[in-house]
Amino acid sequence: MASTQALSHVYPLGTRINDAGHIEVGGCDLLDVAERFGTPAYVVAEDDLRARARAFVTAFEAAGHTDFRVIFASKTFPATAVMGVFAQEGLGCDVASAGEQHLALAAGFAPRDLVLHGNARDDQEFELALRAGVGLIVLDNFDDIARLARLASGPQPVLLRVTPDVRGETHDKISTGQADSKFGLGLDDVREAIRQLERIPLLDLRGIHFHIGSNIRELTPFRDAIAAVADLGDFPVYDLGGGLGVPYLACEAAPSIEDYVGEIVAAAHELLGPDKRLLIEPGRALVANGTVTIYRVVSMKQNVSTWVAVDGGMSDNLRPMLYGARYEADIADRPGGETRVRLTGKHCESGDVLIDDALLDEPRVGDLIVVPVTGAYGHAMANNYNGVPRPPVIFCRDGEARAVVRRESFDDLTARDL
Ligand code: LLP
Numbered sequence: 119m120a121s122t123q124a125l126s127h128v129y130p131l132g133t134r135i136n137d138a139g140h141i142e143v144g145g146c147d148l149l150d151v152a153e154r155f156g157t158p159a160y161v162v163a164e165d166d167l168r169a170r171a172r173a174f175v176t177a178f179e180a181a182g183h184t185d186f187r188v189i190f191a192s193k194t195f196p197a198t199a200v201m202g203v204f205a206q207e208g209l210g211c212d213v214a215s216a217g218e219q220h221l222a223l224a225a226g227f228a229p230r231d232l233v234l235h236g237n238a239r240d241d242q243e244f245e246l247a248l249r250a251g252v253g254l255i256v257l258d259n260f261d262d263i264a265r266l267a268r269l270a271s272g273p274q275p276v277l278l279r280v281t282p283d284v285r286g287e288t289h290d291k292i293s294t295g296q297a298d299s300k301f302g303l304g305l306d307d308v309r310e311a312i313r314q315l316e317r318i319p320l321l322d323l324r325g326i327h328f329h330i331g332s333n334i335r336e337l338t339p340f341r342d343a344i345a346a347v348a349d350l351g352d353f354p355v356y357d358l359g360g361g362l363g364v365p366y367l368a369c370e371a372a373p374s375i376e377d378y379v380g381e382i383v384a385a386a387h388e389l390l391g392p393d394k395r396l397l398i399e400p401g402r403a404l405v406a407n408g409t410v411t412i413y414r415v416v417s418m419k420q421n422v423s424t425w426v427a428v429d430g431g432m433s434d435n436l437r438p439m440l441y442g443a444r445y446e447a448d449i450a451d452r453p454g455g456e457t458r459v460r461l462t463g464k465h466c467e468s469g470d471v472l473i474d475d476a477l478l479d480e481p482r483v484g485d486l487i488v489v490p491v492t493g494a495y496g497h498a499m500a501n502n503y504n505g506v507p508r509p510p511v512i513f514c515r516d517g518e519a520r521a522v523v524r525r526e527s528f529d530d531l532t533a534r535d536l
Pocket of ligand 1: 191193194212235292329331332333334359360361362399400401402403437441494495
């Protein structure tokens with residue numbers, strides 16, 4: 119029996135159950151999308167991306183702060199179509215490598231709107247950034263300072279990345295604000311870095327950057343980090359990083375974009391002064407909830423558990439395996455349900471379990487499974503394990519579906535062989 123319960127709030131904005139009883143994303147029936155583009159596929163509600171981008175901008179305006187920039191952390195969903203949406207919405211772009219810089223420029227961002235990050239950039243990466251005219255280069259360590267000073271031939275605006283010794287509650291692998299982090303300079307070292315930069319006229323120190331970690335679902339650590347950098351000096355620019363968490367499960371909540379921006383603006387006004395240029399680098403909060411992954415059930419098995427195996431897995435979503443990340447799922451034409459199953463992938467190892475305790479409506483081979491909240495770091499960390507081609511990215515808007523990244527082919531798997 120199909121359940122009539124409403125869909126979880128973690129689905130893309132505008133998702134609904136249509137008259138046929140099927141899940142519809144961006145006005146597109148997911149059964150039709152699967153029929154047309156195959157499975158697995160990342161299905162993106164384009165309007166959801168735009169709405170969240172606008173929510174960040176509006177939230178700054180509502181908080182009474184006009185000198186700001188919202189910078190998309192492109193590592194979360196480095197597809198030029200997704201990046202292009204944020205370029206159109208007037209955001210800047212955070213790139214963590216020369217490759218992401220290449221993607222951002224291809225997506226339509228102006229070089230001056232890019233912020234380059236990294237803890238291990240070689241000469242070539244800096245040269246490419248300098249040649250392109252990247253707006254801000256964030257310096258992570260003393261080697262960065264020496265390397266960029268050697269390579270720069272004209273004035274280059276830079277920020278210094280600080281590790282504020284603040285730990286938000288999140289998975290260890292994605293926590294970066296603690297003193298023992300591989301990113302940034304500690305509070306003492308950064309004072310020395312500031313002194314060094316004063317003696318290098320071509321490197322124009324505009325301000326301070328921190329990023330305390332990812333998927334943080336409380337606001338206090340962001341305020342604590344602002345407090346920690348407040349006495350480093352008086353700079354025109356503060357880049358407060360990304361990190362705002364999102365709900366993955368129906369039972370989870372996260373601060374709203376409005377509450378997050380309100381809190382950081384209030385803390386910045388109080389601790390840094392009201393006249394600072396504030397940058398933020400959201401990734402997950404812009405893209406996670408706007409995407410669902412669709413899979414087809416290929417086989418089932420009953421032993422100690424009930425196993426439901428789909429045509430994807432750890433090649434399209436590594437997050438359950440890397441971080442123990444939890445997801446929920448529905449069958450596209452029978453959302454809800456009470457059958458407890460282990461939703462597993464097609465890969466050759468036991469760790470390839472997407473959801474350990476999925477509740478589905480009496481799943482059968484051939485069913486279309488929908489896993490919401492796969493927009494952040496899904497496509498980004500997809501891989502070809504077991505020779506599985508990576509899925510396409512499908513944009514859905516006003517009932518129109520279009521592929522913006524095609525499915526990989528078997529020929530793609532051998533395309534680099536010499
Ligand atoms: N800024 C910097 C400097 C970052 O390193 C990151 C993420 C962000 C911004 C964006 O953070 P967000 O708003 O998305 O939390 N692969 C992991 C997440 C790694 C985060 C890396 N840095 C995952 O799937 O959870």
